[in-house]
Amino acid sequence: MKRTRFDDWPCGIARTADLVGDWWTPLVLRQAFFGVRRFDDFATSLGIPRASLTARLDRLVEEGVFERVPYAESPARYEYHLTPKGEAFLDVLLAMWRWGEDWLNPADNPIPVQLVDSESGEMVRPKVVDETTGRPIEPARLGLAPVIPGRRDQ
């Protein structure tokens, strides 16, 4: 699409959007968290076009989100395993999940998919807090620092 790139903007949101800011990448990563590792399993479980999947996986391997791990020699076969960087992305998916469940739940959705703790069986409700204080983050008190005046790529 000749899309604008954000990967060197000095803002984590912009750089994250550059990498996962398309419709399929978050879902590919979601599948990875639920145990999908192989090309065909990604393709058939999501219905993503194979060419699109190839492009996504290549970029994610290049960025160190997935590691390409051989599991068969002849013919050579590879699995896509989440790296620590990839596993850390769970927080973003959880935030997306929570917002989607809270605010985009269609009225006629009969069976919402829920997150559970597999040991306790309890529902998991992801929430973003400040790591140091443990308190919710209030939009009104939030500021950017340093702000660079007139700079457009913030």
Next chain:
Amino acid sequence: MKRTRFDDWPCGIARTADLVGDWWTPLVLRQAFFGVRRFDDFATSLGIPRASLTARLDRLVEEGVFERVPYAESPARYEYHLTPKGEAFLDVLLAMWRWGEDWLNPADNPIPVQLVDSESGEMVRPKVVDETTGRPIEPARLGLAPVIPGRRDQ
């Protein structure tokens, strides 16, 4: 692009990806959190093509993320204000910000943009926890329920 739609998939991640799963929408919303309200201010502060901005704002108004509020009568002028639904999206942006700062920080980035609490002046470090227990969410213990076997649109 004739893109696949996820807006009725029974998963919050998929529905969220359908709405904000493009490169510009997260940045438009980021600007809104930092006080931008008017068309030209979005356009010039981000460098987003005006046609793309129109499409994004229209969709976000339609979905109830922004409210179109008049601020002048002749000629009619409108501002885009975040609704409660839009404000709740801050959690997703914070998770993206945190991941981008932790894992996508280019080595040669001289001035990373930081989040601060404007009252205390302290750095804010967003972290996703389980709302009920207050504890971090462990990927290994996370499960989907109910899982619908063989269903591709989860």
Next chain:
DNA sequence: GATCGAGAGTTCAACTAGTGAACTTAGCTG
């Protein structure tokens, strides 16, 4: 030995969203 199927892609044409620049509309200002 030929055929079949699995797995992991590649190739291709058609479609359509993203992009940048120019244009439009309406009122306001000097």
Next chain:
DNA sequence: CAGCTAAGTTCACTAGTTGAACTCTCGATC
């Protein structure tokens, strides 16, 4: 009247997306 501002719209061009078909390499089967 000329110039300016704000909020879009229009248009040609470009490039990512899609679905279907094809490729390639094996191992297993008839």
